[in-house]
Amino acid sequence: MRHLLSTGDLSRDEALLVLDTAAELAQVSGRSVKKLPTLRGRTVVNLFYEDSTRTRTSFELAAKRLSADVVNFSAKGSSVSKGESLKDTALTLQAMGADGVVVRHSASGAAHRLAEWVDGAVLNAGDGTHEHPTQALLDVFTMRERLGRLDGLRVAIVGDVLHSRVARSNVLLLHTLGAEVTLVAPPTLVPVSVHTWPCAVSYDLDAVLPKSDVVMLLRVQAERMHDAFFPTAREYSRRYGLDRERFARMQDDAIVMHPGPMVRGMEISAEVADSARTTVNEQVAxxxxxxMAVLYLLLGGS
Known part of the structure; x- marks a missing residue:
């Protein structure tokens, strides 16, 4: 692995290596001193063109726990606001000797272009509506920790699939690791190219719920919508929201996931969001x- 741009680039062995390495590194969190000297002397740049709380903070914390030097770069208040292009920013980072660049950008494919311009490792932290590989890896890691397996797992991904980079990354990774994925959404929120994805599609959440081991809910990304994709928020919630009644029809050991941020009352009720079977806080941790595992394998591991 030289870069992490797409979960589709990972073989089964590479994906399992990341998960197994993460399991080893998770033990560091339980120690009084949480830092490792693994990436001492390496520089990691967080290059974020979009707002982020969880992903940016998580990458910063991961790099610092591995003793790397971290530079946080935000498009707001930088030369980007003066018109500097992504390529010129990349060349600036290259001149500064960045060993790893974590990039989030509103344009799909931005991470792939950046990888052509810099010598350091590029980690895709979300590019447009394309992919978000580390989110899929942490989701799968959480599934394995909770349920003990991935092969044959039945996963329902519910919500705004059309605008979701998390959905695509999860579908590709889960398929590689032997899980069965069903996308559940209104027809207007399903990508035209979904027939090329290794998954099934359903428009009926009530039919899929009882057969699912994992239900992953997606936020409706209103900020990316320029048309009316469903009549009202209330109608969407009635058809595709996970409330107490639907939650009761799930299997007893099934879990509920959400990449965050959650919109309580829209795709998930407050009661379900606070349930012990909902893994949102575990996903963040x-x-x-x-x-840490991805940074270690790209910048310091062998």
Whole structure:
């Protein structure tokens, strides 16, 4: 692995290596001193063109726990606001000797272009509506920790698939690791190219719920919508929201996941969001371990 741009680039062995490495590094969180000297002397740049709380903080914490030097770069207040292009920013980072660049950008494919311009490792932290590989890795890590397996796992991904980079990354990774994925969404929120994805598609959440081991809910990304994709928020919630009644129809050991941020009352009720079978906080905690594993394997591991 030289870069992490897409979960589709990972073989089964590479994906399992990341998960197993993350499991080892997760033990560091339980120590009084949480730092390792693994990436001492290496520089990691967080290059974020979009707002982020969980992903940016998680990558920063992961790099610092591995003793790397971290530079946080935000498009707001930088030369980007003066018109500097992504390529010129990349060449600036190259001149500064960045060993790793974590990039989030509103344009799909931005991470791939950046990888052509810099010598350091590029980690895709979300590019447009394309992919978000480390989110999928931490989701799968959480599934394995909770349920003990991935092969044959039945996963339902519910919500705004059209605008979701998390959905695509999860579908590709889960397929590689032997899980069965079903996308559940209104027809207007399903990508035209979904027939090329290794998954099934359903428009009926009630039919899929009882057969699912994992239900992953996606936020409706209103900020990316320029048309009316469903009549009202209330109608969407009635058809595709996970409320107490639907939660009761799930299997007793099935879990509920959400990449965050959650919109309570829209895709998930407050009661379900606070349930012990909902793994949102675990996903955040596991995200640090998974991103430590990726940074270690790209910048310091062998």
């Amino acid at each position: 596991n995200g640090v371990s998974v991103r």
